[in-house]
Amino acid sequence: AQxxxxxxxxxxxxxxxxxxxxCTYSVSGNPYLFWYVQYPNxxxxxxxxxxxxxxxxxxxxxxxxxxxxxxxxxxxxxxxALVSDSALYFCAVRDLGSGNTPLVFGKGTxxxxxx
Amino acid sequence: EPExxxxxxxxxxxxxxEVILRCVPISNxxxxxxxxxxxxxxxxxxxxxxxxxxxxxSEIFDDQFSVERPDGxxxxxxxxxxxxxxxxxxxxxxxxxxxxxxxxxGTRLTVV
Numbered sequence: 001a002q003x004x005x006x007x008x009x010x011x012x013x014x015x016x017x018x019x020x021x022x023c024t025y026s027v028s029g030n031p032y033l034f035w036y037v038q039y040p041n042x043x044x045x046x047x048x049x050x051x052x053x054x055x056x057x058x059x060x061x062x063x064x065x066x067x068x069x070x071x072x073x074x075x076x077x078x079x080x081a082l083v084s085d086s087a088l089y090f091c092a093v094r095d096l097g098s099g100n101t102p103l104v105f106g107k108g109t110x111x112x113x114x115x
Numbered sequence: 116e117p118e119x120x121x122x123x124x125x126x127x128x129x130x131x132x133e134v135i136l137r138c139v140p141i142s143n144x145x146x147x148x149x150x151x152x153x154x155x156x157x158x159x160x161x162x163x164x165x166x167x168x169x170x171x172x173s174e175i176f177d178d179q180f181s182v183e184r185p186d187g188x189x190x191x192x193x194x195x196x197x198x199x200x201x202x203x204x205x206x207x208x209x210x211x212x213x214x215x216x217x218x219x220x221g222t223r224l225t226v227v
Contacts, residue, residue: 034215043220044158044206090158100146100212102171105158 002027002095006106013081014114021076021089021109029097033074035065038088038108047089050074051096061085081113117141121207121219128197128226136192136222138207147190148208148216149182151175158206164190197226 003026013019025031035047048059055067065076076089091106120139128134140147149161162172164182179195190209194201204223208216 032215036218041223044218046215046217049215088155092158100163100165100170100210102148102160102163103208103216104160105150107157 002031002093002101002104004091004093004104004106006089006091006109008109009107010110010112012112012114015083016080019076019078019081019085019111019113021091021111023074023076023091023106024072025074025091025093026072027093027095027097029095031072031074032094032096033065033067034092034103035059035063035074035076036090036092036105038090040087044090047076081111083113083115086111086113117217119207119209119217119219121205121222123222124220125223126225128224130199130226131196134194134197134224136194136205136207136224138190138192138219139188140190140207140209141217142188144209144211144217146170146210146212147182147184148210149192150206150208150218151203152206152221153203161192194224197224199226202226 005024033050036044048057050057050067058064063078088108088110090108092103094103122137147164150158152158160173162176163170181193184190204221206221207219210216
């Protein structure tokens with residue numbers, strides 16, 4: 001069975017500082033990894049995804065994520081945080097080797113960027 | 116860019132009543148999903164649907180839930196007899212095999 005862990009419920013960072021939101025995953029085959037963002041009272045907005053290729057994936061709004069197979073991690077990063085980045089971030093995984101299995105989400109990490 | 120459309124955006128219903136949540140997936144997508152999110156918490160898988168039948172469902176998706184694609188464009192989630200704990204945000208999503216999901220903006224269901 002596939003699973004995702006987001007070990008931090010909350011991440012606080014000062015505006016202009018780099019941010020990292022952590023994610024580790026578990027799948028039996030190869031992972032298909034995603035990050036989504038949710039602003040208050042809004043839906044899930046796609047940020048970026050990894051299937052194959054470069055381990056560093058660039059996405060929307062200046063975010064990027066690094067796939068690390070040996071550590072089974074897919075941490076979300078941004079070099080310089082903005083107050084407007086404050087939101088709930090979800091990591092999600094699918095097992096590529098199991099047909100069209102559903103996407104499984106982590107519990108979410110609330111990012112707070114302080115001016 | 117194509118979107119998944121969900122209606123209504125907010126529904127209030129009395130406990131025990133039936134509700135139908137509606138979704139229009141992206142037209143060339145073949146796989147459809149319902150997820151729910153209890154306020155501010157984890158996004159949980161409910162059910163996936165392909166080729167006019169359920170392909171997978173979670174333990175949350177019990178006999179009070181049903182899905183159908185009545186007319187080739189809409190994809191609906193029916194909750195037969197709502198309970199207070201069904202209050203949540205319900206998200207519809209669709210995709211083509213091997214591609215990422217596109218989510219709708221959600222329906223906030225409030226059971227009173």
